[in-house]
Amino acid sequence: MPATTEDRTDAVATTRFTLYVAGDSARSQRAIRNIRQIVDSGLSGPCHLDIVDVLESPEQAERERILATPTLLRDFPPPRRRVTGDLSNRDQVLGFIAPELRPNTSEPREGPRRLGSQFG
Amino acid sequence: MSESSPPPIFEWDALGRTPETGASPGPLASTDASISAESENQVLRAALLESENRFRSTVERSVDGVVVLDGAGRVRYANAAAEGLFGLARADLVGRDFGYPAVAGDATEIDLLPPGRAPVVADMRVAETTWDGQPARLVLIRDVTERKAAEERERDLIREHAARVEAEAHSRRVELLDRASRSLGATLDLEELLRRLAEVMVDEIADVCVIDIDDQNGPMRRLAAARRGYPRSALLKGLEERPVWLGLNTAEARVFRTGTSELIPEVTEAWLAEATRNDDPAGAFSSLQPCSMMMVSLYSGSLRWGVVTIMSCNPSVRFGPSDQSLAEELMRRAAITVENARLFRVAQEASKAKSDFLAIVSHELRTPLSAIVGYTGLLEEGIGGELSATQHDYLASVRRSAEHLIRLIEQVITFARLEGDHERVDVGPVDLAQLAMDVATLTRPLADKKRLAFSVAVPEGSGAFESDEKKLAQILINLVTNAIKYTDGGEVHLAVEVVEEEVVLQVKDTGRGIPAEKVPEIFEPFRQLDHPNTRREGGAGIGLSIVKNLTRLLGGEVGVASRPGEGSTFTVRLPLGPRGPKAAVEETAAD
Numbered sequence: 001m002p003a004t005t006e007d008r009t010d011a012v013a014t015t016r017f018t019l020y021v022a023g024d025s026a027r028s029q030r031a032i033r034n035i036r037q038i039v040d041s042g043l044s045g046p047c048h049l050d051i052v053d054v055l056e057s058p059e060q061a062e063r064e065r066i067l068a069t070p071t072l073l074r075d076f077p078p079p080r081r082r083v084t085g086d087l088s089n090r091d092q093v094l095g096f097i098a099p100e101l102r103p104n105t106s107e108p109r110e111g112p113r114r115l116g117s118q119f120g
Numbered sequence: 121m122s123e124s125s126p127p128p129i130f131e132w133d134a135l136g137r138t139p140e141t142g143a144s145p146g147p148l149a150s151t152d153a154s155i156s157a158e159s160e161n162q163v164l165r166a167a168l169l170e171s172e173n174r175f176r177s178t179v180e181r182s183v184d185g186v187v188v189l190d191g192a193g194r195v196r197y198a199n200a201a202a203e204g205l206f207g208l209a210r211a212d213l214v215g216r217d218f219g220y221p222a223v224a225g226d227a228t229e230i231d232l233l234p235p236g237r238a239p240v241v242a243d244m245r246v247a248e249t250t251w252d253g254q255p256a257r258l259v260l261i262r263d264v265t266e267r268k269a270a271e272e273r274e275r276d277l278i279r280e281h282a283a284r285v286e287a288e289a290h291s292r293r294v295e296l297l298d299r300a301s302r303s304l305g306a307t308l309d310l311e312e313l314l315r316r317l318a319e320v321m322v323d324e325i326a327d328v329c330v331i332d333i334d335d336q337n338g339p340m341r342r343l344a345a346a347r348r349g350y351p352r353s354a355l356l357k358g359l360e361e362r363p364v365w366l367g368l369n370t371a372e373a374r375v376f377r378t379g380t381s382e383l384i385p386e387v388t389e390a391w392l393a394e395a396t397r398n399d400d401p402a403g404a405f406s407s408l409q410p411c412s413m414m415m416v417s418l419y420s421g422s423l424r425w426g427v428v429t430i431m432s433c434n435p436s437v438r439f440g441p442s443d444q445s446l447a448e449e450l451m452r453r454a455a456i457t458v459e460n461a462r463l464f465r466v467a468q469e470a471s472k473a474k475s476d477f478l479a480i481v482s483h484e485l486r487t488p489l490s491a492i493v494g495y496t497g498l499l500e501e502g503i504g505g506e507l508s509a510t511q512h513d514y515l516a517s518v519r520r521s522a523e524h525l526i527r528l529i530e531q532v533i534t535f536a537r538l539e540g541d542h543e544r545v546d547v548g549p550v551d552l553a554q555l556a557m558d559v560a561t562l563t564r565p566l567a568d569k570k571r572l573a574f575s576v577a578v579p580e581g582s583g584a585f586e587s588d589e590k591k592l593a594q595i596l597i598n599l600v601t602n603a604i605k606y607t608d609g610g611e612v613h614l615a616v617e618v619v620e621e622e623v624v625l626q627v628k629d630t631g632r633g634i635p636a637e638k639v640p641e642i643f644e645p646f647r648q649l650d651h652p653n654t655r656r657e658g659g660a661g662i663g664l665s666i667v668k669n670l671t672r673l674l675g676g677e678v679g680v681a682s683r684p685g686e687g688s689t690f691t692v693r694l695p696l697g698p699r700g701p702k703a704a705v706e707e708t709a710a711d
Binding site for chain 2: 021022023025027054055061062065066067068069070071072073080081082083084085086087088089092093096097
């Protein structure tokens with residue numbers, strides 16, 4: 001699986017995430033689907049997501065000292081944090097990794113931030 | 121932490137440390153009470169240490185990986201199994217950022233990435249705990265790589281098997297549909313068609329196939345078939361005698377009315393009782409003991425034809441949705457053919473009615489014409505009194521025209537009789553040479569009139585054979601007059617002979633010939649080839665059609681070889697012997 005990059009906006013305060021998965025297993029697919037849903041559900045700030053397959057890019061996983069997948073990393077802004085495991089619970093995932101992105105309303109937000117949201 | 125309450129699990133570190141970091145033992149007390157308290161404390165501490173060690177060794181020896189994560193997701197503790205699973209020494213593991221362990225439900229699957237080894241699939245479970253007095257998470261990790269691989273293999277096998285079964289079923293369905301289409305398409309006879317449909321069903325998927333066809337009024341017409349050698353096939357007769365009335369609330373009637381097929385994967389006693397409640401006096405239906413059934417309606421467009429009931433009487437053969445869709449597709453195709461058969465029958469009946477009408481009209485025309493010819497003859501012979509030369513000429517003209525009309529009408533009558541299947545073969549001894557000479561005598565005047573050479577070749581002493589002389593004569597006359605009609609210069613040659621087991625009649629001309637693409641048309645009735653002389657040639661355009669039909673009636677065939685501008689040769693071959701007219705006459709004896 002090639003690394004894919006999604007840019008939600010060009011704004012400076014973009015939160016950057018990287019999702020690490022291992023191969024094209026059902027676990028990987030489920031994680032990708034879940035994170036897409038989270039990203040697409042409408043966040044209160046701009047965000048950018050990379051997806052890295054550790055089987056294809058082991059050096060990147062080693063650099064980040066990834067112990068297990070699926071792991072979602074917040075690369076920016078600091079502090080760097082990560083969530084490992086089931087990414088299906090949006091509030092749980094965001095609550096730990098990027099509470100500031102959780103919109104006040106639980107309604108998904110539509111708008112220009114959705115532009116350019118393409119997954120490979 | 122209260123020491124009186126039982127220590128929570130996984131607080132052994134805290135427990136173990138509490139005595140050191142907490143209230144350290146004070147100076148030795150000298151009171152009995154304090155001694156007693158001190159020793160009690162020591163006993164308690166020893167018990168706690170033992171308890172802690174027990175826990176620690178239990179966790180240490182656990183085959184599942186055990187990891188404790190702090191609030192930031194960092195590893196604070198890992199057991200031996202976790203070292204193996206992560207491929208890292210405890211010292212390397214502790215302090216590493218595992219991440220917040222997100223689990224929805226009881227457990228979640230993750231991949232562990234031991235350095236230099238293939239990923240390990242693991243089940244992850246998480247429990248809340250405390251560590252150093254801080255909230256922490258206890259993560260239990262169980263290696264499920266082999267189980268997953270086995271599951272994967274099993275899934276692959278199942279998928280593979282399903283794909284193979286599906287492919288086999290698919291090719292079987294295609295084959296069946298193909299076979300059915302060919303079998304059904306080969307006939308336009310309704311009864312035959314339904315019989316074949318039932319045959320295909322019992323050959324391929326059913327033990328018993330019952331077809332009910334709507335007869336517009338009254339009960340439905342029922343046709344039943346069973347697999348060859350089917351032990352209960354004797355019961356089918358009873359079934360055929362049990363007609364379905366559409367008004368009844370039977371399953372067949374319901375399927376017919378709604379047009380929606382029904383699948384009964386498993387026929388139960390209760391179902392049978394309900395289905396045959398209204399009409400199964402003889403018990404024919406239930407006595408077949410169907411195990412599984414499908415009922416599919418036969419319809420084309422909005423027209424409903426009937427219902428096909430397909431039964432399996434073998435407990436190991438149960439119909440499913442794919443059988444149902446196959447049966448529906450089959451019936452859809454059958455219905456199209458049934459509709460074609462019906463249209464063909466309607467057209468055939470209409471055509472036959474027309475032929476019958478033609479025969480009657482022609483017959484009515486011929487009677488007065490015979491009177492005209494007869495009385496003209498009498499007048500010509502002077503029976504009605506002396507005639508002047510002019511009167512003779514006029515009468516001869518009248519007679520010739522009347523005779524021409526009679527010939528034409530005879531042709532039409534023959535044609536109509538042939539078309540209406542009323543023509544019979546009248547077998548008797550035929551002298552082939554004599555027949556050819558007679559035809560030549562009759563037709564020579566026509567050739568003379570067009571200044572054509574006319575020659576006849578007859579075999580010597582061919583002797584007599586059995587056939588229908590009148591029909592042979594008509595075939596020859598039609599061929600010769602046709603040749604003369606379409607030949608403007610040159611010659612017409614008539615040859616008859618017996619070659620081995622065949623009578624060969626041949627008429628050759630040097631006429632304008634027939635373009636190859638028109639050859640199939642010339643034997644069609646009312647057809648005269650499209651050229652400047654169209655319809656100028658006179659005649660009804662049925663001469664060659666009659667030749668074809670008569671030849672066929674006599675068991676033979678007619679062909680033509682032709683080159684445009686050079687002429688044509690018509691050849692009729694009639695069988696002698698058992699395949700000849702005698703055999704044909706038996707076939708038409710019912711007329």
